[in-house]
Each structure stands twice: as C-alpha cells, then as structure tokens.
Amino acid sequence: MRIHRKRGWEIPESQVTPEPLVLSRRALIAAAGAGAMLLPAAKAKAQWFFRREQTPTDPWMRNPAETPDLPPAMRNPRYQPGRAISPEREPVTYNNFYEFGSSKDVWSTALRMPMRPWTIQVDGMVEEPATFDLDDLIRRIGLEERVYRLRCVEAWAMTVPWTGFPLARLMDIVRPLGSAKYLRFETAQKPEAMVALRQSWYPWPHIEGCTVEEAANELAFMPVGLFGKPLPPQNGGPFRVVFPWKYGFKSGKSIARITLTDQRPRSFWETLQGSEYGFWANVNPEVPHPRWSQATERLIGTNERVPTRLFNGYGEFVAGLYTNLQNERLWA
Numbered sequence: 596m597r598i599h600r601k602r603g604w605e606i607p608e609s610q611v612t613p614e615p616l617v618l619s620r621r622a623l624i625a626a627a628g629a630g631a632m633l634l635p636a637a638k639a640k641a642q643w644f645f646r647r648e649q650t651p652t653d654p655w656m657r658n659p660a661e662t663p664d665l666p667p668a669m670r671n672p673r674y675q676p677g678r679a680i681s682p683e684r685e686p687v688t689y690n691n692f693y694e695f696g697s698s699k700d701v702w703s704t705a706l707r708m709p710m711r712p713w714t715i716q717v718d719g720m721v722e723e724p725a726t727f728d729l730d731d732l733i734r735r736i737g738l739e740e741r742v743y744r745l746r747c748v749e750a751w752a753m754t755v756p757w758t759g760f761p762l763a764r765l766m767d768i769v770r771p772l773g774s775a776k777y778l779r780f781e782t783a784q785k786p787e788a789m790v791a792l793r794q795s796w797y798p799w800p801h802i803e804g805c806t807v808e809e810a811a812n813e814l815a816f817m818p819v820g821l822f823g824k825p826l827p828p829q830n831g832g833p834f835r836v837v838f839p840w841k842y843g844f845k846s847g848k849s850i851a852r853i854t855l856t857d858q859r860p861r862s863f864w865e866t867l868q869g870s871e872y873g874f875w876a877n878v879n880p881e882v883p884h885p886r887w888s889q890a891t892e893r894l895i896g897t898n899e900r901v902p903t904r905l906f907n908g909y910g911e912f913v914a915g916l917y918t919n920l921q922n923e924r925l926w927a
C-alpha cells in the first residue's frame with residue numbers, strides 16, 4: 596500500500612505567507628495561550644536575529660563587515676528543545692568538517708574560507724532550475740530562528756539556535772517534478788581554504804541526500820545563522836541543511852548545489868563505510884553503532900550524559916515518514 600505523503604510545495608496558499616509574518620502571528624497566539632508556553636513564547640517574540648553584538652573577543656567569528664545585513668528573524672516557539680542551549684563557545688569550536696581536517700579543532704582553519712559571494716545551484720528534476728545568490732534567497736524567503744537538538748553519530752549532542760528557512764520553502768520556488776524522489780546535497784569545494792580536499796582517499800565532494808518527503812517535512816531546515824549571528828564556516832556557513840531527527844552526518848555543510856533526482860544519492864559516509872553509515876541514519880537509542888552504544892549521549896559544554904531519544908525526540912513530527920519503510924535500514 597502506498598501512503599500519500601503531503602509535500603511542502605503542496606500546502607495551501609494560506610500557509611505560504613512570508614515566514615516572518617507567520618511567525619509573529621504564531622508567537623502572538625502562543626503568547627496569548629495559558630501555561631508554560633507563555634513565558635518562552637513571549638521571550639521568543641522579543642528575540643531578533645542578526646543583532647550585530649558580535650565582539651572582537653569572539654575569535655571563532657569572522658569580521659561582521661564581511662557578511663551583509665540580513666532581514667530580522669524571530670524565534671519560532673513551536674520547536675521547544677526541552678534542554679538548555681549549549682554554551683556558544685562549544686558548538687563553534689568543536690566541529691566535524693572533514694574538508695578542513697579530521698580533528699574537532701578545525702575552526703581557525705575554516706575561518707579562512709570566503710563566504711561571499713555564495714551561490715546555490717538547484718537543478719535536476721525541477722520545473723524551475725536556478726542558481727540563487729544566497730542573500731537574494733534570504734531576502735526572498737525570510738528568516739526564522741529555531742532551537743534544535745543535534746545528535747552526532749559519535750554520541751555527542753548539542754542544542755543550538757539556528758537561523759534560516761525551511762527547506763520546503765526553497766522547494767516551493769524550484770517546484771520538483773512528480774518523478775523526483777531524492778535531493779542530493781553537494782558541499783562546495785574551496786581548495787584554497789579546505790585544505791583536506793588534498794586527501795585524495797576521501798570521496799570528495801561531500802554528498803548527502805534525503806527523500807522528497809523528508810525535504811518537505813517541516814523540521815528540514817536550511818540555516819544561515821547560529822546564535823543570532825551569520826553561520827560561521829566551521830558550522831557549515833554560509834548555508835547548510837539540518838535534519839534534527841537524524842544523526843548529524845546527514846546535515847551537509849556549506850552547500851553549493853542541490854540536485855533533485857530519481858536515484859538515491861550515495862553519500863560521502865556511505866561510500867567510505869556503508870556498513871556503519873547508511874542513507875537513512877535516523878536516531879535510535881536501541882540500535883547501536885557497530886562500534887559503540889547509542890543508548891546515551893554526551894552534551895557538549897557540560898559533558899553530562901543523558902538518554903538518547905528515538906528520532907532524537909522528534910518522533911511526533913517525523914515517525915509517519917517511515918511507517919511504510921520497515922524493510923529499510925532506517926537506523927544506520
């Protein structure tokens with residue numbers, strides 16, 4: 596039996612109001628409600644993005660003059676992380692970005708990568724293939740802030756405020772053909788800055804993929820900012836994707852091209868070690884990695900160990916995507 600999964604680009608016109616307007620309405624409704632939501636929602640409403648408070652004492656940030664002004668964004672109160680936001684210093688100095696090296700300490704090398712101009716080519720099985728200038732795209736779609744948990748397959752986790760837009764909004768613009776089944780995300784190759792591209796044993800460029808149904812899910816998000824500032828290169832700046840219910844390696848960084856295709860993309864990690872890193876990679880505490888348990892995770896910043904949650908705690912949003920796929924390796 597085939598389930599019809601509604602795609603982001605099939606939503607009614609009433610729901611495609613420019614994002615900042617939708618959010619202010621949502622924030623107001625939430626703030627008017629009773630109970631625990633009131634305080635976070637009211638607080639969220641006052642929160643504006645790209646505050647330009649960056650100080651010269653933040654060595655992990657680039658000079659703000661290098662990134663242009665961007666429209667304001669409010670925190671979306673719909674996505675409550677249920678845990679404290681990681682202290683900013685940790686997520687921006689503890690990274691996995693193999694193009695810059697295989698240690699966690701790549702941030703200072705990554706800072707050398709030029710982030711403007713930045714274009715994103717969207718091609719393949721779409722009605723309107725296009726190459727977008729990132730800043731034009733941001734102005735066209737608008738921005739919101741979302742606090743998501745991110746769970747790395749290595750069993751560490753962080754909770755961070757991303758600023759960006761839903762992937763489905765980009766799909767609304769390019770309009771995937773009915774025959775498109777997958778999205779293939781390709782990371783930029785900037786050999787002057789990405790010094791590890793020289794390591795020819797890796798299958799560059801970094802590729803990741805998802806299904807069109809996953810792309811249409813409301814959680815699939817394209818960050819351009821982090822902690823209210825432009826997304827630093829070490830975290831995938833200026834433009835990345837995040838799928839918060841999947842292991843972090845599915846969330847490709849510094850994306851230059853998105854291709855819609857009917858062929859399942861073979862990802863960077865799948866090519867390197869398919870027995871350990873598969874296509875779906877949904878978080879599941881009960882399915883261990885072949886070399887370690889996934890039952891708990893370490894919160895970066897505090898080093899506290901907490902239980903891992905199925906779909907990283909996002910089951911209510913995404914479990915329905917997988918009900919018909921029980922024969923797939925959904926958890927690796």
Ligand code: MTE
Nearest residue numbers: 690691692693747782801830843844846848
């Ligand atoms: N994207 C690219 N292009 N290269 C990478 O090495 N690492 C992945 C993912 N995206 C990676 C990537 C892994 S393993 C993780 S856990 C997350 O990015 C880490 O994101 P963060 O450094 O912002 O925490």
